[in-house]
Amino acid sequence: MELAEIGCIILEIAPAFAAYYLAAVGHGFIEKSGVLNLAIDGVFVLGVAVAFAVGVYTINPWIAFFVTILVGTGFGILLSYLTIKFPISHGVAGLSIMFLGYGLATLVGKPARTCQGRVGAINSGFPQDPLSKTLMFILPILTGIALLFIINKIKLGATIRAAGENPHAASALGVDILRTRLIAGAIGYALIGAGAAFYTLAWLPLWSEGQGLGHGWIAFAISLSAGRHPLFTILTAGIFVGLVKYQFTLQAFYSLSPEITKMIPFIAAITAMVIFNITSLRRKLAPPQSLGKIYFKEEKEQSK
Amino acid sequence: MVSQVPQLIDRLTVAENIILGLKQYGILSPVKRVVEYIRTRGESLGIKVDPNTEVWKLSYTQKQLVEILRAILLGAKVLLLDEAITYLPIEEKRKFYKFIRAFAEKGGSVILITHKIYEAMDAADRITVLRLGKVVGTVYASEVTINDVRKLMFAERSSEITYERLAPGSPEENVLLSIRDLWVMDDFGDYAVRGASLDVKPGEVVGIAGVAGNGQKELIQAIIGLRMVEKGAIIFEGEDITRKGTAYIRRKGVGYIPDLPAKYGVSLENTIEENIAILPVFANIVIDWNRIRDLALKLIEEYQIKIPSSLTPVKLLSGGNIMKVLVARELAVAKKLLIGYNPTRALDAATAIKVRKIIKEKAIKEKTGVLIASEDLDEIFQISDRIAVINSGKIVGIFEADKADRKEIEHLMVM
Numbered sequence: 001m002e003l004a005e006i007g008c009i010i011l012e013i014a015p016a017f018a019a020y021y022l023a024a025v026g027h028g029f030i031e032k033s034g035v036l037n038l039a040i041d042g043v044f045v046l047g048v049a050v051a052f053a054v055g056v057y058t059i060n061p062w063i064a065f066f067v068t069i070l071v072g073t074g075f076g077i078l079l080s081y082l083t084i085k086f087p088i089s090h091g092v093a094g095l096s097i098m099f100l101g102y103g104l105a106t107l108v109g110k111p112a113r114t115c116q117g118r119v120g121a122i123n124s125g126f127p128q129d130p131l132s133k134t135l136m137f138i139l140p141i142l143t144g145i146a147l148l149f150i151i152n153k154i155k156l157g158a159t160i161r162a163a164g165e166n167p168h169a170a171s172a173l174g175v176d177i178l179r180t181r182l183i184a185g186a187i188g189y190a191l192i193g194a195g196a197a198f199y200t201l202a203w204l205p206l207w208s209e210g211q212g213l214g215h216g217w218i219a220f221a222i223s224l225s226a227g228r229h230p231l232f233t234i235l236t237a238g239i240f241v242g243l244v245k246y247q248f249t250l251q252a253f254y255s256l257s258p259e260i261t262k263m264i265p266f267i268a269a270i271t272a273m274v275i276f277n278i279t280s281l282r283r284k285l286a287p288p289q290s291l292g293k294i295y296f297k298e299e300k301e302q303s304k
Numbered sequence: 305m306v307s308q309v310p311q312l313i314d315r316l317t318v319a320e321n322i323i324l325g326l327k328q329y330g331i332l333s334p335v336k337r338v339v340e341y342i343r344t345r346g347e348s349l350g351i352k353v354d355p356n357t358e359v360w361k362l363s364y365t366q367k368q369l370v371e372i373l374r375a376i377l378l379g380a381k382v383l384l385l386d387e388a389i390t391y392l393p394i395e396e397k398r399k400f401y402k403f404i405r406a407f408a409e410k411g412g413s414v415i416l417i418t419h420k421i422y423e424a425m426d427a428a429d430r431i432t433v434l435r436l437g438k439v440v441g442t443v444y445a446s447e448v449t450i451n452d453v454r455k456l457m458f459a460e461r462s463s464e465i466t467y468e469r470l471a472p473g474s475p476e477e478n479v480l481l482s483i484r485d486l487w488v489m490d491d492f493g494d495y496a497v498r499g500a501s502l503d504v505k506p507g508e509v510v511g512i513a514g515v516a517g518n519g520q521k522e523l524i525q526a527i528i529g530l531r532m533v534e535k536g537a538i539i540f541e542g543e544d545i546t547r548k549g550t551a552y553i554r555r556k557g558v559g560y561i562p563d564l565p566a567k568y569g570v571s572l573e574n575t576i577e578e579n580i581a582i583l584p585v586f587a588n589i590v591i592d593w594n595r596i597r598d599l600a601l602k603l604i605e606e607y608q609i610k611i612p613s614s615l616t617p618v619k620l621l622s623g624g625n626i627m628k629v630l631v632a633r634e635l636a637v638a639k640k641l642l643i644g645y646n647p648t649r650a651l652d653a654a655t656a657i658k659v660r661k662i663i664k665e666k667a668i669k670e671k672t673g674v675l676i677a678s679e680d681l682d683e684i685f686q687i688s689d690r691i692a693v694i695n696s697g698k699i700v701g702i703f704e705a706d707k708a709d710r711k712e713i714e715h716l717m718v719m
Contacts (some may be wrong), residue, residue, distance in 0.1 A: 156331040158320035162313045169311045173374075174325030183331075286491075289315075 013238075013245045014133040015126075015202035019195045020244075021140045021237040023219035025147055026191025028228030030076060032151060033184035034164035035083055036292030038094030040192060041216030042101025043075045047196025048212035049105035053112035055201060061126050065197045072193020073186045075101070080185030084178050087296035102213075109207050116207075126202040136202060143191070144230035151230075160184050164288030167295040177295060195219060214266070218244070221269030225276050227285020236272065243268050306375060306388040310367035312359045314492070318342065319355035322374050346373055350403070360492050364516040365396045365718075372403070383407065386417045390680075392515070394714050401427050419653065420682075421453050433457050458654060466657065467682050470664045472706065473689045475508030479539075480673040481527070481641055486536035488519070488526040496522035498697035499536070504641070504673040509664060511688030511705070512677035515717050519697035520677035521563065524645045527675070528560045529553045540641070551584045559638025561630060561647040569630040572619035576600050576611060576629055579618060585637050603632040607662070624655040631659055635666055642666070643675045648683060660687045685710070693717055 023044060030037050047068045054064040075097060082093045126132060151157035162170035163180045171177050199212055222240050226232035244265045251261040276285075312321050323329055323338045342355040351369045359367065368388055375383055389400045404414050404427055418424055424431050425445055432442040433456040441456045481504040490496035496519040504510050514520050525531040527538055529550035538546045545553055554560070562568040570579050577600045581587045586596060600614040609628045611621060618626055627648075634642060642663065648656035664687055667674045677694070678684050684691055691708050693701045693716040701716050703709075 153336070154332055154334050155323050155329055158316055158335055159324060159331065162316060162320070162324055165313045165315050169313055170324065172311050173313070173321060174327075174378075 011130055011133045013241045014136040015128075015198060016241045016245050017237060018136040018140045019198035019203055020215075020219050020222055020241055021195070021233060022143065022198060023192045023195030023216065024223040024226070024233050024237055025140075025144050025230050026072075026188040026193075026195065027219055028188075028223040028226075028230065028233065029147055029151075029160075029191065030080075030184050030188030031223070031228055031291060032164050032288060033080075033160045033181045033188075034167060034288050034290045034293070034295070035080055035181055035185060036090035036094060037079070037188070037220070038091055039075065039079050039097035039101065040094075040220050041214065042098030042105075043072055043189065043192055044101075044196045044199075044216030044219065045210075045212045046075075046101040046105040046108070047072055047193045048200050048215075049109035049112075049207060051197040051200035052205075052207040052211075053108045055125070055205075056112045056116045061201045064201055065194070068197035069190050069193040072189040072191075072196065074189075076185035076187075076189020076192070077182055079189070080181040081178075084181055084295060087294050089294060090292045105212075106209055109209065109211070113207055125200075125205045126198075128202075136198070141234060144233065148230045156183070161288070164290060167290055167293075192216075192219070218265055218269060221272060225269070225272035227276065228287070229285055232285070239272075240265055240268060306368060306371040306383065306385050310359075310364070310371055312367055312370060314360035315358060317356050317358050318353055318362075318370055321359060321370070322355070322377060325374065325378055342373070342377070345377060349373065349376065360490075361494075363518075365392055368392070368400075376407075380412070382413045382415065384415045384417070387419070389416075390418055390420055390423065395718055396515075397423070397426075421450050421457070424453070425450060435459070458652075467686055469686055469705065470661060471668065473507050473509055473664070473667050475505040475689060476671065478505065479503045480506045480541060481675065482539040483523075483527070484537045484539065486523065486526060486538065487534045488522045488531055489534055490519075490522055495534070496697050497526065500694070500697065500699045502675075502692055502699055502702075504675050506640070506673050507667055507671040508689045509667050509674040509676065509687050511684035511691045512675070512694050513681055513684045513691055513713055513717060514677070514679070514694035516679045518694050518717075520679075520694050521645055522697075523694070524560075524643055524675075524677050527553075527643055528558065554583060554585055554637060557585075557637065557639030557641065559634035559636075559642040561634050561642070561644035563645045563649065565627055565630045566623065570618050570626060570633075572626075573617055575615045575617055576604070576609075577614050579629065580633055580636075583633070583637060599636065603629075603636060607632040624651055627651055627655070627659065631662065635662070638666070638672055639670075641673045641675070645677045646679060647676060648678075649680070656683070657686075663687065681710070681714070695719055 023040070027037055027040050050071050051064045051068040054067045055061060058064065079093060079097055082088065083090050151161065159170075159175050159180050162173065162175050163177050167177045196212065199215065200207070204211070218240060222236045223233060226236040247261045247264050250256065250264065251258060319335050319339045319342055322342055323335055326338065329338060339355045346353060351373050353362065353366055353370055353373070359370070362370065371388070372383065389397055392400065404416070408414055416424065416427055428445050430442060431445050431448070431453060433440050433453065435457060443453070483500060483502045486497050486500045487495055488497035498519070500519070500523055502510070512520050512523070522531055526533050529545070529548060529552070533546050536546070537544055540553070540556060540558070545556070566572060571582070577593070577596050580600055581591050581593070581596045586599065597614055603609070604611055604614060607628045609632065610625050618629060621629070631647070647663070648659050651659065660683065663674060666672050676687065685705065688705045691703045691705050691713060692699050693713055695717060700719065701713070703713065
């Protein structure tokens with residue numbers, strides 16, 4: 001009986017886990033290539049809205065899922081392209097895309113919301129039976145393992161890490177930085193899109209303006225506190241998802257004010273990053289050395 | 305092309321570094337496939353490096369060998385060595401000479417760029433001298449002497465160049481800086497300095513000799529407070545300064561000349577005045593610009609820095625003059641102690657010798673203690689009163705410079 005209850009509690013967080021975990025490993029993947037990813041929250045919010053809108057219009061979760069992934073991929077390519085083709089700061093490019101994402105999310109979500117108001121609640125989500133929920137654990141984790149394999153075992157991964165560590169040396173060694181970062185951006189953002197899709201289609205099938213706001217940053221923190229390592233991310237994602245999912249239980253249990261409980265995941269994010277940075281984990285799982293540094297071909301010689 | 309600073313990516317393994325450039329492997333091919341290939345080709349060339357080691361674990365020499373191996377695997381016909389072996393100890397250099405010969409005999413060409421004349425004399429068939437971007441002459445190595453080449457290189461300044469030892473200092477008996485069983489980590493979380501102990505006396509120049517990447521950088525950074533000390537103590541004038549922070553240490557009268565001075569020593573966009581005012585020794589929250597200007601002008605005059613005014617951005621100066629700005633400033637700070645890492649790298653020989661002379665004079669006249677780590681053994685021998693040899697983060701030997709045997713020191717460096 002008790003075991004079943006625990007199982008139930010764990011399965012309960014599966015949809016949220018899938019959403020945050022996929023977005024977090026996607027984020028880690030693109031950052032491995034040296035692109036500072038500050039656009040994640042905007043694209044996540046947009047993805048949430050796109051999944052909702054397409055879900056409302058087509059009543060098919062799979063179409064919604066894949067359209068969201070495509071939108072994510074597009075933005076990943078855009079971010080990589082902007083930061084390499086032009087000597088602009090990764091921060092500026094990322095944050096601009098973030099605000100673009102916020103705006104587009106409203107644009108996409110509003111009509112669908114109105115439409116949904118007439119049709120009724122969105123009923124095009126992924127199935128919620130125990131088997132599907134188990135799969136929502138297994139498939140993202142398999143994706144994470146696949147990413148780990150790509151990063152550590154094949155040439156593409158070596159190329160991506162090289163681009164993230166030292167793009168100047170890497171291009172001297174024969175790496176096409178633009179192509180590498182475009183691939184990393186596309187794969188990373190496809191996963192962030194997938195995460196956003198799970199957020200809507202499997203977890204919270206409602207939409208109002210600002211839905212998902214800040215949750216891209218939580219995925220960011222999940223990835224960062226795990227040092228962008230797909231396996232450690234399983235652990236941090238589990239902890240964060242537990243906090244997000246059961247914050248209301250905590251609220252009731254300790255009779256906290258809702259404002260405080262809403263802050264819990266973010267406080268945990270800060271705490272996790274502090275812990276990460278003051279322990280020796282900081283060096284073992286160090287970020288790519290050239291993360292966020294402008295790499296611009298014409299300036300190669302001067303910046304050395 | 306193989307340059308002085310290995311162009312490899314530290315966090316990747318040897319195999320990963322090499323596969324990046326090999327076009328015959330697609331982006332989806334496993335790295336494993338290239339490992340065996342590297343091992344067999346490496347052994348046939350006499351280069352033994354485990355392809356699965358991460359590059360940061362390799363020694364400087366091994367990294368250079370990996371670079372050469374990579375160039376050959378890519379099918380290079382011409383090897384361009386840009387100061388690639390300048391800072392290797394002589395034993396390692398000989399291995400490279402042999403290798404270069406063998407490569408040339410198989411029909412390859414080698415271009416060796418170096419500022420050490422004897423290196424060119426030893427390794428090359430033909431020597432071309434460049435001065436200020438112009439070719440001033442090409443000679444056959446077998447037909448000329450070192451002095452001929454030196455004249456080509458420096459023209460009228462060639463007489464200034466000397467590798468003789470500078471006048472010995474007269475250290476006092478008490479100890480100024482004492483490093484006791486120091487343990488410091490590198491950027492990768494491994495110990496770079498493993499229990500180093502060393503003393504510096506007032507008026508004494510101590511040189512730390514070692515092949516690049518044996519912990520000298522981390523040791524110097526730990527002393528000035530730029531790197532965490534894991535274990536051990538740094539005692540300055542009887543006070544424990546191990547965890548005091550850079551500003552505190554600097555206020556005590558400690559000057560610091562970092563490696564790559566244009567990057568870590570001065571702010572290129574700012575003027576010489578601003579570069580002085582930034583130090584806590586000279587100014588605190590409110591800057592007394594008049595005082596700074598007086599000091600700047602005094603330093604410009606004293607060190608003959610060629611600069612239009614004290615308000616000219618430092619980036620407009622030549623490399624040698626930028627270095628002079630840094631040295632002048634740090635010597636002004638260094639009332640008691642000056643520490644440095646490769647203080648004359650990137651300077652031409654004549655300017656480098658001038659800088660060494662200035663440092664040495666300061667030590668003799670003002671009883672400043674000096675601790676200098678350098679990969680250039682000529683420099684160590686020229687300036688030091690005592691020579692400490694560092695290898696794998698440990699001080700493996702300390703010698704009086706006038707009695708030191710160069711062969712023995714070189715042996716300790718690569719042991």
